[in-house]
Amino acid sequence: MSQHTAAANNQFMYVLYEDKVYRYDINNQVWHRLKKSLKAPKMRGQCTMQLLDNYLYLFGSNEEGTQLFRLNLEKAWLWLPGDNTGDYSVSFT
Numbered sequence: 299m300s301q302h303t304a305a306a307n308n309q310f311m312y313v314l315y316e317d318k319v320y321r322y323d324i325n326n327q328v329w330h331r332l333k334k335s336l337k338a339p340k341m342r343g344q345c346t347m348q349l350l351d352n353y354l355y356l357f358g359s360n361e362e363g364t365q366l367f368r369l370n371l372e373k374a375w376l377w378l379p380g381d382n383t384g385d386y387s388v389s390f391t
Contacts, residue, residue: 303356305349312354314347319354319369321376330376336358 302315311322316338319332345358354369 303345303346303347305347305354312347313351314341314345314354314356317341319374333375348353 304313306312306324308326311324313320313322319338321330322328323330329365330335341356341358345356347357348355349367352371354371356367356369358364
């Protein structure tokens with residue numbers, strides 16, 4: 299996996315890859331993709347992501363120039379088994 303960025307707290311790690319946000323549950327060692335993602339145009343090249351309170355902040359360049367985007371994690375839902383789109387969960391146990 300290249301061209302990605304990540305941010306973490308004590309419970310979760312969030313990874314932005316190909317304009318999708320994934321959440322890794324550190325305690326349970328399970329990956330999920332978020333249903334609601336950043337409403338940002340496709341990022342070009344490098345970007346950075348920070349986690350602050352219940353928000354992910356993404357700073358980088360896109361076709362509109364350099365911008366800052368925010369994702370409210372309380373409103374971002376996980377893909378669950380049985381959803382129409384595949385579940386990206388992986389267990390390492």
